[in-house]
Amino acid sequence: MTMNIRGRLGRFAEKCRKHQFLFEELVKRDFKQKYKRTVLGMGWSILSPLLTLLVMRLVFTQFFGRNTSHYTTYLFAGNLVFSFFKESTTGGMSALMGNKHIFTKINVPKYIFLLTKNVSSIINFGLTLCVFFLFAALDGITFRVSFLALLFPIACLIVFNIGVGLILSALFVFFRDISYLYDIFTLLLMYMSAIFYQVDAYAPAIQRLFYINPLYCVITYVRTVVIDGVIPGPGLHLLIVFYAAVAMLLGGLMYKKKNHKFLYYV
Amino acid sequence: MAIIEAKDVSIRYITGDFKEIGLKEYIVRRLRGDYQVTEFWADRDVSFTLERGDMLGLIGKNGAGKSTLLKAISGIMVPTKGKVRVKGSIAALLELSSGFDGDLTVRENTYLRGALLGYTRKFMDEMYDQIIAFAELEEFQNRPFKQLSSGMKSRLAFSIACLVKPDILILDEVLAVGDGAFHKKSGDKMKEILDSGVTGILVSHSVPQVRELCNKVLWLDHGRQIAFGETQAICDRYEQFLKDGKLPEPFEA
Numbered sequence: 042m043t044m045n046i047r048g049r050l051g052r053f054a055e056k057c058r059k060h061q062f063l064f065e066e067l068v069k070r071d072f073k074q075k076y077k078r079t080v081l082g083m084g085w086s087i088l089s090p091l092l093t094l095l096v097m098r099l100v101f102t103q104f105f106g107r108n109t110s111h112y113t114t115y116l117f118a119g120n121l122v123f124s125f126f127k128e129s130t131t132g133g134m135s136a137l138m139g140n141k142h143i144f145t146k147i148n149v150p151k152y153i154f155l156l157t158k159n160v161s162s163i164i165n166f167g168l169t170l171c172v173f174f175l176f177a178a179l180d181g182i183t184f185r186v187s188f189l190a191l192l193f194p195i196a197c198l199i200v201f202n203i204g205v206g207l208i209l210s211a212l213f214v215f216f217r218d219i220s221y222l223y224d225i226f227t228l229l230l231m232y233m234s235a236i237f238y239q240v241d242a243y244a245p246a247i248q249r250l251f252y253i254n255p256l257y258c259v260i261t262y263v264r265t266v267v268i269d270g271v272i273p274g275p276g277l278h279l280l281i282v283f284y285a286a287v288a289m290l291l292g293g294l295m296y297k298k299k300n301h302k303f304l305y306y307v
Numbered sequence: 308m309a310i311i312e313a314k315d316v317s318i319r320y321i322t323g324d325f326k327e328i329g330l331k332e333y334i335v336r337r338l339r340g341d342y343q344v345t346e347f348w349a350d351r352d353v354s355f356t357l358e359r360g361d362m363l364g365l366i367g368k369n370g371a372g373k374s375t376l377l378k379a380i381s382g383i384m385v386p387t388k389g390k391v392r393v394k395g396s397i398a399a400l401l402e403l404s405s406g407f408d409g410d411l412t413v414r415e416n417t418y419l420r421g422a423l424l425g426y427t428r429k430f431m432d433e434m435y436d437q438i439i440a441f442a443e444l445e446e447f448q449n450r451p452f453k454q455l456s457s458g459m460k461s462r463l464a465f466s467i468a469c470l471v472k473p474d475i476l477i478l479d480e481v482l483a484v485g486d487g488a489f490h491k492k493s494g495d496k497m498k499e500i501l502d503s504g505v506t507g508i509l510v511s512h513s514v515p516q517v518r519e520l521c522n523k524v525l526w527l528d529h530g531r532q533i534a535f536g537e538t539q540a541i542c543d544r545y546e547q548f549l550k551d552g553k554l555p556e557p558f559e560a
Contacts (some may be wrong), residue, residue, distance in 0.1 A: 062431075063422035070408055070419060077410070118380040147423050148397075218329030301385045304378075305321050 060153060067157040075161060086165045086199050087172060090124045101237045109239055111268050114173075114180045118263045119236030121166075121173050126202055126256055127227050129162040133206025134213045134220060141307040151294055151303065163199060170195075177267060182301050190272045193281075194262040200285040201255060207292025211299055234260060255284035308394075309474065310506040311357040311380060315389035318350040318375050349375040350530045352389070357523065360382025362501050364521030364538065365510045366545055372512050372525040377477055380508065395506070398424050409453030413444055413463065416452045420467050430479075434470055441496075443489070444465035462489055469496050476500065476507040494520075514549075518542050528554055536560035 057064075076082030097116050098106075106112035136155040137144070145149050180182070212219050234256045240248045251257045258281050265273045323344040328336070330538050336342040350372040357363055365373045373435060378384040381397050407416050416437060421431040439445055442462040447455060456461070468476065497520060501507065517524060517538065522539040526533040533555065534541045540560040 059425070062426070062428045065428075066415075066422040069415070070411060073411060073415070074408070143423060145378075145383065149423060155469065212330075216328075216330035216333060218331060271481045304384060306326055 043216050056150070060150065064153060064157060065148065067153065069162045071161055073158050083165075083168075087168050090120055090169055090239065091172065093124070094120055097237050111177075111180050111182060114177045114182055114268055115264060116237055117173050117176055118258050118267060119234060122198065122260045122263060123170055123231055123234055123236055123256060124169070125162065125166040125198065126205075128165065129159055129202035130205045130209055131220075131223065131227070132162055134209040134223065136206065137210040137214055137303065138307065145304055145307060150171055151300065152207065155203065155210055159199075161208065162202075163192045177253075182267060183270070185270055187266060187270065187272055190266050191263060193278065194259045197281045197285040198259050201259075201288045204288025204290070204292040207296055208288065211292070211295040211303070214299075214303050225304070230254065230256065233257070237261070252280060255281070255288075258284065309356045309392070310359050310361070310394050311355075311508075312392040313353055313355050313376075313380070313389070314391075316350055316353045316376070316379060316386045317348060317388040318372070318379055318384060319346050319387040320348050320349045320375070328400075347479055348530050350386075350527070351381070351532075353525075353527065353530075353532045354389075355523075355525050355532075355535045357506050359503070359506055360504045360519045361523055362507045362509060364517035364524040364542075365508055365527070366512075366517060366524060366542075367512070367527040367533075370529065373527055373531040374479065376527070377479060377508065377510065382479060393475065396425060397475045397477060398468045398473035398481075407452055407460065407464070409451065411452055411484050412449050413439075413452055413455070414448045417463065417467060420464070424467070436438060438463075438466045438470050441470060457488055458489070462493075465493055465496075470472070472503075472505070474505065478507065479510045493552065514542050514546055524560075532557060534558050534560055 072188045079209065094113075094117055097120070098113060101116070102112060109115050133155050137151060140154045143149065144154075171289070174184075190210065209219065233254055235251060240251055258277060262273050262277055264278075265271060321344050325333075325342070325344055333342065353372075353376060360397070364377070367373055375384065379386050379391050380393060382393070407420065411419065414435075417435060418428075418431055421434075422428075439448060442465070443461070444455075444459060444463060447459065452460070468478075488547065497507075501520070509517065509521060521538050524534045524538045525543075526541055526545055534544065534557065537560045544555060544558075544560075
């Protein structure tokens with residue numbers, strides 16, 4: 042069993058080496074397509090979450106901000122996680138369809154398109170994360186060594202996003218209206234992620250229901266580390282890993298099963 | 308030792324109005340029970356073998372299943388029945404524009420295409436100047452690809468595919484484009500490559516071209532294999548078919 046896994050990992054690593062050049066070239070292409078070589082390009086990607094933050098800060102402070110300590114950091118943590126998820130998955134959805142001219146003509150591993158698409162959203166997230174720490178510092182947050190624990194939910198979120206991206210990009214080949222449905226879904230998801238409000242007002246049983254939402258789990262993790270200054274218990278760790286693994290597994294299976302079917306639908 | 312071996316290859320396509328109907332419509336149709344997918348065989352029981360250095364001409368009218376067969380050989384599709392065995396790397400040149408991006412420059416596109424065909428950066432660094440020189444695009448290296456004329460685009464596609472020296476070269480009516488001078492140059496290059504021992508498949512509607520370049524011919528009609536074998540005999544019969552429209556019984560030559 043272990044040999045089998047090791048053998049598979051070895052083959053995967055070999056495949057990665059073989060496709061490294063292709064990966065790099067596709068990343069370059071994605072960047073150039075996205076920003077069209079504009080100067081503002083990258084800056085805009087950071088500016089737009091900041092604008093969202095500004096509006097939320099102005100509007101919601103009156104309603105929710107009064108009983109929440111470090112409300113700016115609270116809001117930003119929610120926005121940071123959610124906008125990363127949204128950008129990565131909505132961008133990822135078109136990864137397969139957008140490259141139909143390639144994979145219907147040349148035999149390349151199809152998941153590579155999704156992975157390269159994710160590179161730019163990960164870089165964006167990294168930049169926004171720096172701005173987040175800057176704002177947290179201004180908000181009077183003390184920086185601790187325990188902040189390193191944030192690497193855990195971030196790694197899981199990246200895996201989760203890729204998994205969801207795989208699922209969406211596969212579905213999008215078969216059902217083109219998924220993009221509209223997903224827009225509505227992300228809007229609803231945002232309201233359920235407790236980005237600008239606190240869940241304390243609900244009964245404990247209802248509060249627990251929030252944990253069904255993977256994004257809420259990650260947001261809560263980030264807030265607990267940054268605002269409360271403690272690392273969450275093992276339960277939340279397990280839950281976040283679980284969601285990431287399920288998304289990845291499901292996406293991987295869809296690609297494996299439909300690998301040669303995509304061709305008929307594009 | 309066979310480089311490409313296709314044995315009783317049959318490929319079933321699905322068509323119907325299932326494309327682009329969307330999830331909501333799909334569910335409604337499923338509930339009403341009128342979700343329909345029609346299947347048809349794009350290729351039926353196609354068998355052939357190519358040795359090293361063989362050049363196969365793939366002929367037949369539109370809808371004969373030529374492109375589908377090429378997809379099975381290049382590994383993009385999996386045969387519904389039968390087997391395709393391929394030894395070596397394939398540089399498929401299935402369509403001119405495939406894999407090129409209009410907004411990227413000629414240089415960027417060349418590297419991207421090289422990467423798509425499975426070559427390393429080091430290899431492309433070495434070959435780049437030759438590719439551009441052969442395509443006669445030295446002055447256009449930093450121009451966006453979309454500004455190129457279609458002839459230039461096909462020259463670039465041809466140069467990349469031919470200069471990278473694959474074991475197997477698949478050409479889908481690519482030679483038919485380009486102006487007179489390049490036409491000759493590419494033809495010479497093709498012959499040079501063939502002499503170097505590459506195995507190739509050429510899809511062409513030009514019978515003279517097939518006669519000139521290919522030593523074996525596979526004739527398909529509506530997915531059925533009409534003939535496989537010696538070039539001149541099959542080409543003679545094919546030209547007769549093009550004139551009188553009478554399809555012969557499957558034969559060997």
